[in-house]
Amino acid sequence: MRHDPIDHDFERGLNNRRAILGDAWVERSLANANSFNSDFQNLITRFAWHEIWGRPGLEQKTRRAIVLAITAALGRWEEFELHVRAALLGEASNRLTPDELKEVLMQSAIYAGIPAANTAFTHAMAILHELGPQIGYTLAPVAPAASHHPGTGFEGRSGGKPSLHYSVRAPRSGKAPRHTVVLSHALGCDLSMWDALATALAEDCRVLAYDHRGHGGSEAPAGMYDMATLADDAAALLRELDTGPVLWIGLSMGAMVGQELVLRHPSLVRALVLANTTSGYPGATRELWQQRIATVQSQGVDAIGDAVMGRYFTQDFREQHAATVARFRRRVVSTDAVGYAGCCHAVGEVDTTARLGAIAVPTLVIAGELDQGTPVAMAQVLADAIPAAQLVVLQQASHLSVIEQPQAFDHAVRSFIAHL
Structure with a gap:
């Protein structure tokens, strides 16, 4: 029997959710909870955000990359965009840079397919256009023929x-x-x-x-x-x-x-x-x-x-x-x-x-x-x-x-x- 009025699994999950998605998004989500979806909000907060995101086995940046790759592979673009924004604007300890985001999508192209990665790049670039001034990033024109592998350099x-x-x-x-x-x-x-x-x-x-x-x-x-x-x-x-x-x-x-x-x-x-x-x-x-x-x-x-x-x-x-x-x-x-x-x-x-x-x-x-x-x-x-x-x-x-x-x-x- 529970005597503590605090559901600690929920509170821990909520804390992780705020750290990854930001207070503003979580507050909107909680404010929009109703008699139909509140049980679902409780479920994902306890199980996704506490049971998974609360595990110490992987760094939060790594978990961000996994979520981005999977949502791109499955074509869950609303969820993908949510996590792209959160990754670019996250806390310093778990934030992804635009270059790190690019690497996630490049690897997704090999394991999830070119069409999925192509769409993911389109969604991500739209967000980078929007957030560029806020995160200090500019999408500069570069000819594909001038591109080179960052691990070997220009030859x-x-x-x-x-x-x-x-x-x-x-x-x-x-x-x-x-x-x-x-x-x-x-x-x-x-x-x-x-x-x-x-x-x-x-x-x-x-x-x-x-x-x-x-x-x-x-x-x-x-x-x-x-x-x-x-x-x-x-x-x-x-x-x-x-x-x-x-x-x-x-x-x-x-x-x-x-x-x-x-x-x-x-x-x-x-x-x-x-x-x-x-x-x-x-x-x-x-x-x-x-x-x-x-x-x-x-x-x-x-x-x-x-x-x-x-x-x-x-x-x-x-x-x-x-x-x-x-x-x-x-x-x-x-x-x-x-x-x-x-x-x-x-x-x-x-x-x-x-x-x-x-x-x-x-x-x-x-x-x-x-x-x-x-x-x-x-x-x-x-x-x-x-x-x-x-x-x-x-x-x-x-x-x-x-x-x-x-x-x-x-x-x-x-x-x-x-x-x-």
Whole structure:
């Protein structure tokens, strides 16, 4: 027997209903209750708004997305419009941005069908036109052909020689970029190596990634390359895209290019992240690079694929993430042999040690605890020689630390950026 005059399930549901739909809508709904529909209002308040919306297993933003997707799939447009308005005008903790609303409808198109999503976009755009001034959002004209995937960015090719393939992600915040970040990949990789970090940093930064000459979608001129040439390639690209001074994040070869770039073109770089790299190899190691070049020239890149994976990843990672390792092996062995050999020469002959003291920008050095190719001792040389450089060692990471330890890598980079 109930003795408490308060129906707590109803009150809890009503509280959730107000938080999601707003006081004004709930007050109108309650005021319109009558002898015919009051039982239904009581039912949905207790069961939908308390029993479901009151469960802590999902965030309220997630529940909003589920409701929008289902009402669009079922064509319940009155309910859909109600929840679109509520989502755009909701409390800060559970509000959906117009871009988040768009993502819900894009995914609904795949799982609920294009016609449903098409109608949902029509209803949502009408509401955005109405609420735009209130929420600070403008529907600007954009040609469909100019649209691009926000997770990969706009892709292009530079006009110089060699022509370099690149991608640019604009900041998803819609505001002016906090920084322009350039991501420079390792030998035998391409710009997709950076996908996760690039997408994360594009939250508030403009992010440029590119393929070095001889890699990915970039041209592969004949001959042996040197690090100065690779740095000049990068400088030409930055000037063509009018980036201004950039935060350069490079790994292995990409970090060697970053060192040379800031020394040759200091006005183009405002800060450096040098990961899993060195400023120079001893003579015996230089000879190993020459041997690798000879193998690639005589037998092809496939002949070194397994050995490279052994240096790029720890044994534990290779065993636990075989598909990822296989993906990177495919990338390495499909690299143009001329381009790979040319870049091998540049890497093997890298020599910036005596000039490191001239680097006058904030610098973060990242090392992998288990990196045999560029061990922690090499990172320490960089950190000691570059004025005010910081050194971070990532535990349980080998050479491609951004792939093996992505969260730790991301944390190190974000902590560094926060102080720029």
